[in-house]
Amino acid sequence: MRLFVAVVPPIEVVEDLSEFAEPRREYPDEDIRWAADEHWHITLAFLGDVPDWKTDELGERLETAAKRQKPFELQLTGAGAFPGVPDARVLYAGVRDDTESLKHLAMTTRSAASRSGVEVDGRKFTPHVTLARLRRQLDVTRWVRVFDTYAGPVWTAESVQLIESRLGEGPGHSAAYATVGEWDFLG
Template identity: 30%
Template sequence: MRVFAAIRPSPQALEHLDSALQEVRDGAGLTLRWGDPEQWHLTLAFHPDLPEGAVPATLEDRRRRRAHLTVGRLSARAPRAPRRRRGEARPPDPSQLVLSRAVHALSVYRGPAWDAEEVELLSSHLGQGRSGGPRHELLGTVPLGG
């Protein structure tokens, strides 16, 4: 099964981001498909083929080894740096201009700070969500903290 670990921003942070992206979404029209805000999350780990029977043991193992997670400002240049070092060109993309505007809007976005209390373990069911997107099912949670 397709499983991922994620943290969800606070409702206030999601509302703030949703409002900040409204102008970008309006300008993009149908060129970009946006996920539903109630499914927005930060993916920490992805397991494309986790056996279904492994979920309870995975959750229990993570609960025994509690963690503290701190995320700071991430560099927008980081993902592109390895490609530039290898001399690879960007692949052509007809929606690049629209996507570029969205990337710029997010690069200057500053949302409210929020604390994550737990990590969620979710399964992903492709094509079963609204408008053919994925549907996420909560399998369990692991608390964060000291």
């Protein structure tokens, strides 16, 4: 299974961002593939292909990490691009986390995965929600300027999810996501 660990915004946060993004998504550009609202999440750890037999221990360790975490406030605000604005492949909404709890949670979930014998993608953690993927590198200065004006509602993150990504199964052959496990923050 292709797995990742994430914090998923509540429906009212997703709807608010979707309402802001909708007129922009209607702009015709064959190089931009907008992410579906139901796919919006903040990835803490990308695990790639994980054998089924490792998922039980992984789940137990993620549950332990979640039990130690206190709920915390987040806000989707601002924008950016990977690898950079002038040569973007991904356009994203930023995340405000005044307590740096997401950074800590990313470290503990990555550690939980490693202790379970699961290899974790080693990229630096940058909290974000992917808005669009680009078919080729583009300068997205104007898109970042537009989305940089967005400030969504503040919400309380209360759980972490282990999500399976099945490539090429969704509409237009995008990935389809399924939650494998979810654990509440009880710290």
